[in-house]
Amino acid sequence: MKYSAKEKVSDHLGEFFQTFIDPILNKSPILKHREIIRKSVKLNELLYDNNKALVLLFDQTRKVHG
Numbered sequence: 001m002k003y004s005a006k007e008k009v010s011d012h013l014g015e016f017f018q019t020f021i022d023p024i025l026n027k028s029p030i031l032k033h034r035e036i037i038r039k040s041v042k043l044n045e046l047l048y049d050n051n052k053a054l055v056l057l058f059d060q061t062r063k064v065h066g
Contacts, residue, residue, distance in 0.1 A: 003012065025031070037043055047054075 037047070
């Protein structure tokens with residue numbers, strides 16, 4: 001479909017997501033991974049307890065490799 005420059009982008013945002021974002025999301029295992037994490041009380045506890053250390057390590061790694 002062809003659009004003019006005068007059209008509001010927000011009117012076509014849903015179409016953009018369906019065309020470009022949804023196919024990527026549907027191929028990604030992230031939703032399944034999040035479902036597994038949410039079902040595991042122990043994993044959630046460990047992630048919560050270690051969040052500060054994980055964020056610190058991520059930030060340090062990002063600075064080195066970024």
